[in-house]
Amino acid sequence: MKEFGYSLSPSSRVDLDKVDKSKQNRLFALEPGFKKCMSCGSCSATCSAGNYTDVSLRRAISYIQNGQDQLAVNMLRNCMLCGKCLIICPRGINTRNLIRNILNVYGEKQI
């Protein structure tokens, strides 16, 4: 086939029709606090790892909701599970348990 030097960029648009609801429901059962997030950003502001690597629990939650699981998993791999976000969260979400379970449900390796 002749190459003309053109290519198609993959769409970065979020498609909510394609979100895997069964995985999400599994995560909700393991950590019901997930649903309570109001995206205030306290967790990301206090995150020690976030100063040096691309990790933000606030964004990871949005990624999961949008079906961009891999982005969330890649990001949360940088988490050191120090638990500072758990102390700061105004909605009292067990963020440490949430991070562990996001990695368990969506990642290949169990932690």
Place this chain on the structure above:
Amino acid sequence: MNREILIIGGGPAGLECANSLISLGYKVFIVEKSAEPGGHLRKWDRLFPYGASASETLEKLLQQSNKALFFYETEVKSIKKSDGVFIATLSDETQLHVGSIVVATGFSLFPAAKKEEYGYGIYNGVITNADLEDAFKTGKKEFFKANRVGFVHCVGSRDEKVCNRHCSKVCCVTAVKQACEFKDLNPEAEVYCFYMDLRMFGRGYEDLYLKAQNKYGIRFIRGRVSEVAEDVDGCLVLKAEDTLTSRPLKVTLDLLVLMSGISKNPDNDEIALMLGIDTDEDGFLSLCEPNLNNNKTQVEGVFLTGSVTGPKTLPETLNEARAAALAVHKYLSR
């Protein structure tokens, strides 16, 4: 001393002001444009944040105010003031001589069809908050079969292009309330709310928001909906940005509810001219001391109450109505 008062508008503000004035011993005339009292409250099913019945609430407001003299399907045509007495001529040529006038003409709901990009009046699956409330009230079941539902906040609010720069204030919590009620009727439904800011300022509102997330699993997406189109199956395809992850977003829905905001009453300019008072840039009537007094105008003996001076919740409106009655009483006892 003239102990007769004219209230223009028979909605919650007018009715509650009449209630207070009647208890203070005044004779009250209420001039109402439509055929029934109650204004927008009559069309609503349940009230935020606790889900109280709108019709029972209206019933309570009407219990006392039935001592007022109502003029239905009537408007005020002209008002003259001489020797401290207002002479109001109504559209049925009745002349009323009153000591004071309270303007309680309320708001009008933003006509959602003006935001053509959302497809109200074009696509069958696009309805407004008022349509949904009517469906709750009348038990119109076809809406509740929808399994994918979106709520669009700020339709005709915070939007200079439709001449409504202001925030309508009550739509955020109304959307959350309606989303929860929808889930009660169809627990299988996926429900999304598209918002710019969630303004949960009142007592019990934040609790309702938390319940919407926690109990009902409603998804809140920060981003204003840009456009809605219909696909070949007749479903609605909605576009927005998820501004929290900075990605454009698309979702297919069966039902879309537009949260029509609070617009000024279109009669405001005419009313203001008739009474010799002003409207502000936003089209609502002006108060001369907005920080100190929510009722006082620059014309002695003319008072304002309720959403004629801007978007308000029902309890705020009722408080203002009682304050207006007291202001009238103070003015007439001077």
